Amino acid sequence: MIVVAKTFINQMTKGDVFVLAMALVFLVILYVVFWRVASHAGEYIHIVAKGGAVEKLSLLQNREVTIEGQLGNSRLQIEGGRVRFLSSPCENKLCIHQGWASLSGELIACLPNRISVSIEGQNSHFDTVNF
């Protein structure tokens, strides 16, 4: 068996080794490019406040964040790949009534406090959402 393997290896040319090496490099690149993206498959949220201040947060990490808006501070809750407004200084609380958003393309916002939270990701479900 070993003898057979040895004859094969001896028969291989410099070109063969080169091709095999290139193929392996190609494979590594494929894994890096397509599997790294996949591990990010959970999307991230993109927060725009006061017409500019931008923050990008992962949806995978459960946490609460405070965002400063035009009227005051709004609190966002990120949990289990979803995001919602927990509290907001606005009067009608429509932003809280919007509930959870989880799919990329979705957008929740507090108009009076000038805060918008959009969900984006590599595995985009939707380019935009109609409601």
Add this chain to the structure above:
Amino acid sequence: MQLYKNNSRSRFYAACCIVLVCVFVSACDSTRDTVYKEQLFVFGTIVEISIWGEQPEKAKQATAELAEDFKFLHRVWSPRARGSLGRMNKLFPSKLAFTGSPSVLPMLVKARKLSDQSNKLFNPAIGKLIQLWDFNQENQSLGNNSQENKAPRELPDPKAIADLLAQNPTMDNLHLEGISIRSDNTALELDFGAIAKGYGIDLAIGKLREMGINNAIINAGGDLRAIGKRGDRNWHIGIRHPRQEGMIASLEIIKDESIFTSGDYERFFEYQGKRYHHILDPRTGYPAEGVVSVTVIDHDAAVADAAATALFIAGPAQWYDIAKSMGLKWVMLIDQDMKIHMNPAMAKRIKFELDESPDIKLSPPL
């Protein structure tokens, strides 16, 4: 291993192959995802602009220009602000002829036609009734802290509603000669809330096209028009569930289409356990009943906007006739029992995103 006898020929083949590989690689490269997305707090809502396949600088500049346009339109189209429409609304009760504003007249003419086609269910002349209910878009948009969207705790005075209904202001009360306009009804006040968003989006899309941008979405507070594609695939739009989290359905945009949804969940208040939403039936003076939401797809955003409102008011019994007279092609109406009414063409292109199959009632073809 002699594969070729001729060395120069093999060089030629090698060159050909390298060129082909380069073409292939560059073709791959050009299909890379490059969507520029920006959210603007303008036009009394959030306007989300997505642009595909342009340099970021160009997209940014286009977005900035659109933001200015939307701010301008919001001022001139506000029914009671100090803009063009506010001025016209102040002059109508005089019954005298005056010069209409060029930033309002084209939309007014279009709104009049759509109002006729919708059998007056879409009626932009009932501004006074809308003020009475005070779902006030104005306060909601201006971002003035304390006055932000004050929903009335009480219902409007039934007598005031009855009075306005008796005077029955419609677009027929307007007499337009050239650019001179007068109203023969003192109760007439224009409120383009059910078409302005669509008309504004149409203008913005026109502007993008002038700038050479042909792949984009403009989504103003959930209502949108999309043109072109996202690379080699169509724009994919989710339609949010009116009662739950997540989507009820999704669909793809073919070339250039608008999707508008009118729903009872958009602006409402609750009074004694009952929900009062912002879509008023001009025949009763009260919020239209029996419908949760209406989604309309049309090439023209202004038509889709007015139609979504008109069909919401028409309800499950009448939507089909009104849709036909407005020349619509794709309609979906969800009634209060969550039953989905739609025409066959709509059923064909919509994809439901629900766990269980919905209760669907198909109409005859439109």
Add this chain to the structure above:
Amino acid sequence: MNITANTVVRTTRDDHMIAWLTALAISIHLLESALPSPFPGFKPGLANIVTIIVLCQYGLKMAIWVTLLRVLIGSLLLGTFMSPTFILSLSGAVATLLMLTLASSLSQVFPAWAPGAIGYSVMGAMTHISVQFYVAYSLFIQHEALLTLLPILATTSLIFGAISGIVAMAVLPELEARR
């Protein structure tokens, strides 16, 4: 050059061999199509053993003939002619042949770097899977989740490409001896 009744068409031993090899390639092609696969048209590609053998033994022109005939006749026999499966097969085969052309031309220019059977086989397999996947993704199934499958498919391809190459290396001396 008219072939009249008197003309005797002489076939060489090589002609016979190519006919046999084409038939063999088609047989492998048919057998493989019975295997389950993640998408229609994706299979181990053992029929490429024949392509590589023909390439090394009879040259590029013959390899192109054998491969294209295999794809065409195989699809006719399977009833997939002009179907997505056929388009996938053909695009993979054409891309592979282009790659082999490139490699064999380059090895003329740089003889020291000329690959052998296993080199040709592996580069063919990698080209085949990449192009086939690209075509499948852009023409038929545009689901981004599919992209995560590509590394696995490419790994499988590398393994089967190497196996094909080793088989070809084992067969080639035998063939040479009987020529």
